[in-house]
Amino acid sequence: MILALRRPLVAVPLTVLTALLVLLILSAVRVHEMSDAVERQSREAMNWSASQMEVEFWRLAQAVGRQENTVSPKTLEEISLRIDILWSRMRLFQSGEMGVRLAGLPDIRRLVDRLDIELRTIDRIFHEYSAQVALGVEIPRAELEGRLAPQFEAAAPLLRDLALEANVVGAKRWEELVARHRSLVTELIGLLGGVFLLGLVLLVILARQLREARQREGSEKMEAVGRLAGGVSHEINNVLAIVSGFTEMAQKAAEAGQPVDKHLDRIGQAALRGQRIAQDLLAFGRKSVGKDAVFDLRDLLIQQEQLLLPLLGERVRLDLSVPNDPLPVQGDADLMGQVVMNLAINARDAMPDGGTIALQATRKGSHAILVVKDQGIGMDARTVRRIFEPFFTTKGPGKGTGLGLSIVYGAIHRIGGKIKVASEVGKGTTFTLTLNRAAHGHARCQAAAPLPVNSGGVILVAEDEPDLLHLMENTLASLGYRVLTASSGEEALAVQARHDGPIHVLLSDIVMPGIHGTELAQRIRAIRPETRVVLMTGFPGRDIGTGDIKNEKILQKPVDTAELARVLAAAVGEARRVPPGLGSGQAATVPRLGHGAE
Amino acid sequence: MTRLLMVVLLWWGCVAPVSAEALLRKDGIILSVSGAIERHNEKDAFLFTYDTLSALGLSRIRTSTPWTDGVPEFEGVLVSRVVDYLGGKGSTMVVTALNDYRVEIPMEDVLRYPVLFAVSMDGQRLTPRDKGPIWIIYPRDQFAELRGEKARTRSVWQLKSIEFK
Numbered sequence: 001m002i003l004a005l006r007r008p009l010v011a012v013p014l015t016v017l018t019a020l021l022v023l024l025i026l027s028a029v030r031v032h033e034m035s036d037a038v039e040r041q042s043r044e045a046m047n048w049s050a051s052q053m054e055v056e057f058w059r060l061a062q063a064v065g066r067q068e069n070t071v072s073p074k075t076l077e078e079i080s081l082r083i084d085i086l087w088s089r090m091r092l093f094q095s096g097e098m099g100v101r102l103a104g105l106p107d108i109r110r111l112v113d114r115l116d117i118e119l120r121t122i123d124r125i126f127h128e129y130s131a132q133v134a135l136g137v138e139i140p141r142a143e144l145e146g147r148l149a150p151q152f153e154a155a156a157p158l159l160r161d162l163a164l165e166a167n168v169v170g171a172k173r174w175e176e177l178v179a180r181h182r183s184l185v186t187e188l189i190g191l192l193g194g195v196f197l198l199g200l201v202l203l204v205i206l207a208r209q210l211r212e213a214r215q216r217e218g219s220e221k222m223e224a225v226g227r228l229a230g231g232v233s234h235e236i237n238n239v240l241a242i243v244s245g246f247t248e249m250a251q252k253a254a255e256a257g258q259p260v261d262k263h264l265d266r267i268g269q270a271a272l273r274g275q276r277i278a279q280d281l282l283a284f285g286r287k288s289v290g291k292d293a294v295f296d297l298r299d300l301l302i303q304q305e306q307l308l309l310p311l312l313g314e315r316v317r318l319d320l321s322v323p324n325d326p327l328p329v330q331g332d333a334d335l336m337g338q339v340v341m342n343l344a345i346n347a348r349d350a351m352p353d354g355g356t357i358a359l360q361a362t363r364k365g366s367h368a369i370l371v372v373k374d375q376g377i378g379m380d381a382r383t384v385r386r387i388f389e390p391f392f393t394t395k396g397p398g399k400g401t402g403l404g405l406s407i408v409y410g411a412i413h414r415i416g417g418k419i420k421v422a423s424e425v426g427k428g429t430t431f432t433l434t435l436n437r438a439a440h441g442h443a444r445c446q447a448a449a450p451l452p453v454n455s456g457g458v459i460l461v462a463e464d465e466p467d468l469l470h471l472m473e474n475t476l477a478s479l480g481y482r483v484l485t486a487s488s489g490e491e492a493l494a495v496q497a498r499h500d501g502p503i504h505v506l507l508s509d510i511v512m513p514g515i516h517g518t519e520l521a522q523r524i525r526a527i528r529p530e531t532r533v534v535l536m537t538g539f540p541g542r543d544i545g546t547g548d549i550k551n552e553k554i555l556q557k558p559v560d561t562a563e564l565a566r567v568l569a570a571a572v573g574e575a576r577r578v579p580p581g582l583g584s585g586q587a588a589t590v591p592r593l594g595h596g597a598e
Numbered sequence: 599m600t601r602l603l604m605v606v607l608l609w610w611g612c613v614a615p616v617s618a619e620a621l622l623r624k625d626g627i628i629l630s631v632s633g634a635i636e637r638h639n640e641k642d643a644f645l646f647t648y649d650t651l652s653a654l655g656l657s658r659i660r661t662s663t664p665w666t667d668g669v670p671e672f673e674g675v676l677v678s679r680v681v682d683y684l685g686g687k688g689s690t691m692v693v694t695a696l697n698d699y700r701v702e703i704p705m706e707d708v709l710r711y712p713v714l715f716a717v718s719m720d721g722q723r724l725t726p727r728d729k730g731p732i733w734i735i736y737p738r739d740q741f742a743e744l745r746g747e748k749a750r751t752r753s754v755w756q757l758k759s760i761e762f763k
Binding site for chain 1: 664725728
């Protein structure tokens with residue numbers, strides 16, 4: 001169920017996320033391209049180079065026009081330098097990045113080619129004169145200037161046109177760049193929009209899947225509840241059928257004057273079976289009972305072994321393996337006992353021809369591992385998937401309630417543990433329970449105390465169910481107590497008012513019409529501070545929240561006689577130790593009786 | 599545009615006298631170094647000829663530039679070697695070209711990267727007519743960070759002089 005839920009939840013977002021990632025990478029590449037283009041523009045050197053050419057030509061003309069009569073070697077050297085600089089500038093148009101670009105700009109290239117010709121002519125004329133100067137010939141400056149003038153005149157408009165063309169090219173390039181920039185920005189906005197939309201789609205998909213999952217979960221819950229109700233009614237009907245059938249038979253037998261023991265036995269067994277169903281249901285619905293409690297898993301297993309041995313029969317062997325030291329574990333010992341019992345009984349039932357159940361507890365880091373392994377018939381994968389569902393059972397009708405493993409599952413999860421099943425048809429099944437080890441080795445001691453002897457206290461019983469009240473009266477009387485009965489809270493108050501002498505214990509149902517058990521307890525204690533209170537409830541922990549009853553002992557119905565006896569004995573003992581009148585002026589009005597008052 | 603107009607006007611208006619700058623080289627001197635240096639062969643300066651410069655040891659770098667075709671091989675003296683040889687101090691070198699183009703090169707550049715005072719390209723001596731005799735070459739193909747505008751403006755050709763600051 002969990003897997004089926006998760007697969008679409010993961011797969012779709014994964015696909016969408018991958019798409020998002022690809023888009024984001026594309027955006028990043030685009031952004032990079034854009035910044036690259038911008039950077040290139042800053043390197044746009046054509047305008048600059050064109051104007052530099054013009055400046056250098058001008059400087060050359062200045063050198064030629066130096067104020068002197070004859071051309072000096074110094075002037076020639078400077079002219080040579082200026083020509084060198086011009087040639088270096090000219091090369092920029094003919095090679096490298098700008099050379100490549102000029103290949104696509106024939107107008108500018110034509111201008112550069114013509115400038116190249118003029119510069120060559122200037123160069124040639126300059127060399128002619130510098131050779132003459134080297135030979136000692138005196139050259140009038142005006143002559144050199146006159147020879148070079150046509151070249152300068154020809155170069156001037158070329159340079160101007162070059163600068164203008166370069167500007168036009170630069171402007172065009174700028175326009176291109178702006179257009180490109182704009183399209184990139186548009187593209188980016190589109191991509192971001194896409195990302196946003198995809199994110200939205202992702203959110204919608206996720207929301208829908210979550211909703212569907214929740215609905216599915218809800219319908220599964222309803223299904224479970226339906227199955228639960230069906231199972232419960234089926235089980236109870238069985239019990240009722242047995243009870244009514246044997247009651248009828250007993251009546252007939254009684255009329256015929258025959259013994260009815262056998263029939264009553266059957267009825268009693270059916271009642272016990274009903275009680276077991278109720279207990280199972282309670283355990284199933286129990287809240288986080290005993291989450292903070294700690295018990296010794298090793299001790300528990302040793303105790304369980306004693307309980308299990310008679311149940312397993314001759315052909316099933318129990319192989320218990322526990323550590324030498326105590327193994328404190330978080331959780332409720334009773335619940336855990338039920339878990340072990342359930343698993344062991346299942347293991348036994350899986351081995352009709354006998355075999356060995358291995359029960360093994362080990363430490364593993366902060367966990368305790370409990371393995372229950374049988375050599376039985378095993379289960380197929382389909383069965384394994386369903387075994388923790390309530391009322392799912394492979395056992396024959398009337399053999400199991402189908403609640404066992406679901407209780408196990410619930411119990412283990414409630415105490416923060418995990419349960420895993422491995423099974424192979426024909427080879428057996430292994431349950432592996434991972435439990436949280438307790439930080440402190442404080443284990444609750446659950447050694448059975450001997451049943452207390454008759455302690456002769458006075459007990460006031462308040463119970464609105466007449467049959468139960470009657471039963472309780474008989475039970476308590478048989479334990480040797482003096483019993484006062486009341487069928488409601490109000491009546492209980494009236495009874496205690498009429499009663500001269502101590503009331504050691506108030507034993508009250510919590511849920512009653514009129515005055516609740518909790519309120520009754522408070523009132524009685526206000527009047528009789530020495531009276532101990534023991535409450536009973538048929539609900540698992542739900543209605544205990546009202547009033548100050550933290551210190552009260554609460555018994556879960558149906559109440560086990562032995563436990564009732566123990567609790568009452570303790571409470572009576574406590575009540576007797578409290579000196580009358582402690583902390584309450586009213587207590588003085590209560591007549592004191594000796595301990596042997598009955 | 600204004601500058602262009604001005605240049606054109608000056609061009610036609612020809613020709614004011616130029617102050618005679620120290621543009622001219624005597625006796626094969628190709629580089630003059632001044633400023634915070636410990637070694638001198640002239641008052642407050644060190645002058646290199648092609649021979650004295652290349653005597654410091656020639657290195658080669660193969661790299662493209664925005665001004666050349668293909669991937670030429672440059673040969674020259676590592677700038678860091680010149681700095682060592684002269685005991686150059688300070689954090690910057692102010693380099694000046696024949697046309698008085700001037701730019702500052704942080705010392706860090708030449709200590710971190712093999713920047714070259716290139717004197718030849720593809721086995722041909724660089725002439726003053728083609729960016730010689732010295733061209734500062736950054737290994738831009740080897741280091742991506744040297745492909746930007748800064749290294750570009752520092753790749754001075756027709757190098758004339760250096761001042762350590």
